[in-house]
Amino acid sequence: MIWSLNETLPREDIEEIQLKRLKHAVRNAYKNVPYYRDQFKKLGIKPKDIQTLDDVRLLPMTTKEDFRLNYPYGLFARDAKDIVRYHASSGTTGNPVIVGYSRKDLENWKEDIARIVTMAGVTKRDTAHISFGYGLFTGALGLHQGLEKVGAGVVPMSSGNSQKQIKMMKDMGATVLIGTPSYALRLGEVAQEMGLDPREDLKLRVGCFGGEGSTEAMRNKLNEVFGMFATENYGLSELGGPGVSGECTQLTGMHINEDHFLCEVVDPVTLEPLPPGEVGELVITPLTKDVLPVMRYRTKDLTSLHYEPCACGRTTARMSKVSGRTDDMMIISGVNVFPSQIEEVLFSTEGIGTNYLIKIKTENHIDKIEIDVEVVDNAYLESVDALERLHKELQTKMHTTLGIRPKINLVENKSIERSEGKAKRILDLREK
Amino acid sequence: MFIKQLSVFLQNEPGRLQNVTEILKDGGIDIRALNVSEGKEFGILRCLLDDTYKAKFLLEENGYLCKLSDVLAIEPEDKIGSVNEVLKALSDGGINLNYIYSTIRPLHEEKPLLVISTSDQDKALEVLQNLEIPLVSSKEKI
Ligand SMILES: [Zn+2]
Numbered sequence: 001m002i003w004s005l006n007e008t009l010p011r012e013d014i015e016e017i018q019l020k021r022l023k024h025a026v027r028n029a030y031k032n033v034p035y036y037r038d039q040f041k042k043l044g045i046k047p048k049d050i051q052t053l054d055d056v057r058l059l060p061m062t063t064k065e066d067f068r069l070n071y072p073y074g075l076f077a078r079d080a081k082d083i084v085r086y087h088a089s090s091g092t093t094g095n096p097v098i099v100g101y102s103r104k105d106l107e108n109w110k111e112d113i114a115r116i117v118t119m120a121g122v123t124k125r126d127t128a129h130i131s132f133g134y135g136l137f138t139g140a141l142g143l144h145q146g147l148e149k150v151g152a153g154v155v156p157m158s159s160g161n162s163q164k165q166i167k168m169m170k171d172m173g174a175t176v177l178i179g180t181p182s183y184a185l186r187l188g189e190v191a192q193e194m195g196l197d198p199r200e201d202l203k204l205r206v207g208c209f210g211g212e213g214s215t216e217a218m219r220n221k222l223n224e225v226f227g228m229f230a231t232e233n234y235g236l237s238e239l240g241g242p243g244v245s246g247e248c249t250q251l252t253g254m255h256i257n258e259d260h261f262l263c264e265v266v267d268p269v270t271l272e273p274l275p276p277g278e279v280g281e282l283v284i285t286p287l288t289k290d291v292l293p294v295m296r297y298r299t300k301d302l303t304s305l306h307y308e309p310c311a312c313g314r315t316t317a318r319m320s321k322v323s324g325r326t327d328d329m330m331i332i333s334g335v336n337v338f339p340s341q342i343e344e345v346l347f348s349t350e351g352i353g354t355n356y357l358i359k360i361k362t363e364n365h366i367d368k369i370e371i372d373v374e375v376v377d378n379a380y381l382e383s384v385d386a387l388e389r390l391h392k393e394l395q396t397k398m399h400t401t402l403g404i405r406p407k408i409n410l411v412e413n414k415s416i417e418r419s420e421g422k423a424k425r426i427l428d429l430r431e432k
Numbered sequence: 433m434f435i436k437q438l439s440v441f442l443q444n445e446p447g448r449l450q451n452v453t454e455i456l457k458d459g460g461i462d463i464r465a466l467n468v469s470e471g472k473e474f475g476i477l478r479c480l481l482d483d484t485y486k487a488k489f490l491l492e493e494n495g496y497l498c499k500l501s502d503v504l505a506i507e508p509e510d511k512i513g514s515v516n517e518v519l520k521a522l523s524d525g526g527i528n529l530n531y532i533y534s535t536i537r538p539l540h541e542e543k544p545l546l547v548i549s550t551s552d553q554d555k556a557l558e559v560l561q562n563l564e565i566p567l568v569s570s571k572e573k574i
Contacts, residue, residue, distance in 0.1 A: 378499035381439040381476055384469045410474050411443050414495035
């Protein structure tokens with residue numbers, strides 16, 4: 001099922017809507033955000049200079065740092081009387097990013113989520129268990145409201161207390177699981193520890209995962225563990241949370257809500273636009289925001305854009321799975337390494353757990369990378385040879401995939417720390 | 433006529449084996465025989481215990497990857513040539529030895545207990561039964 005007609009418009013019509021809304025967003029930023037008015041002045045441009053969609057390139061770019069410098073309300077185009085909700089991103093250091101929503105912003109957000117969960121196959125007959133943490137984080141309430149709009153029954157479980165989560169899913173007969181993919185895998189482990197078979201004892205049918213990146217291998221694992229259809233969706237708290245894009249059942253990438261978000265992909269170094277299909281940094285301009293008309297937000301996420309219509313009937317552009325973050329990229333002895341590459345290898349190897357830890361060290365001024373992985377299949381206890389073979393297989397695959405030779409540490413089952421939100425996967429111990 | 437052996441995956445780090453023996457001690461479990469096979473980065477602890485199932489439960493509760501397997505445990509006479517006799521019989525039978533180790537203290541006076549794993553345990557059992565050397569079974573309290 002397709003939620004909105006806006007998802008099936010011919011390209012010219014999509015672009016017409018985008019241009020009209022872009023002009024409006026630019027006027028909102030210029031008129032109501034002093035920070036942007038200064039930026040426009042510095043660049044020598046006025047709102048009227050935006051006459052085509054390509055003119056978006058004339059606009060100033062915005063980074064997370066700009067949010068911090070303008071903390072808390074410096075980028076807001078509305079004041080308290082028009083704002084009905086606030087959220088904040090988890091700032092690991094310093095100030096968090098504060099986002100505000102007008103009533104109309106909330107309506108658009110619900111609409112975007114309703115489209116995304118519908119794309120994934122969720123209907124009003126479903127019961128949706130939300131394992132995102134409620135509170136300032138956008139994920140839980142974002143999905144919550146969109147699912148209610150679709151008519152699904154929402155179980156606002158929040159995160160933590162994994163055993164209770166399993167009990168609730170089982171007792172309520174939840175058919176949809178919402179959360180981060182790594183926490184979903186953790187829930188699968190807990191269910192098994194409780195002596196349950198998640199495929200039989202839980203009724204999960206569809207997964208809508210987000211809040212962190214994932215890989216195809218991770219999807220396969222989720223499908224296998226729960227016997228579900230796992231999908232991914234995308235959003236950023238700076239742009240209001242989830243709702244930018246999501247996967248339809250064709251799994252051909254994530255359909256972008258193009259009438260609400262204008263997406264570009266640029267070279268992360270030169271910032272020049274890249275042609276469709278090429279991987280670069282995703283830059284997003286939200287088109288319909290009252291409170292936060294952010295101009296060209298640099299997501300630091302690496303993806304590519306695809307404009308061919310999809311077999312599902314939608315004509316909206318699709319972004320490929322995020323293959324890494326420009327700032328997650330590790331440079332090890334001059335080679336670019338993404339955690340997602342490492343994940344791909346681990347997930348495609350039998351007998352290895354889903355948790356891992358990448359450690360980067362300096363030894364004699366040379367970068368060394370070590371990866372801790374857990375052995376979870378007791379068939380490997382037959383002989384040291386079997387373990388050595390597994391070890392060698394991992395070493396070889398890593399070398400082929402990464403172009404460098406990380407040291408693989410086979411560690412005891414469950415010795416890597418578990419998390420109940422975004423997983424911590426990288427430990428950089430290099431001397432700075 | 434086989435006996436249950438517990439195998440435990442160990443990271444090759446100081447104190448890892450001791451951590452296991454600590455858990456066993458706290459559980460009041462007596463180690464009758466033990467052996468560690470080491471790879472470069474990790475090892476496998478194999479042991480015979482007076483309460484194998486309880487040990488497995490306790491170790492798994494502490495996150496250890498464990499496996500139970502059937503091994504042969506025999507009691508050759510404590511005299512010159514007795515071990516050789518066992519090994520010769522196995523090699524004459526075309527059976528490969530995976531590993532062999534012995535108990536910390538004898539089960540019966542003057543008789544060491546040899547723990548044996550081979551490429552073909554059923555055939556090894558047959559060969560050893562023909563030698564008329566006493567075999568210890570799981571039924572016997574070790
Ligand atoms: Zn589609």
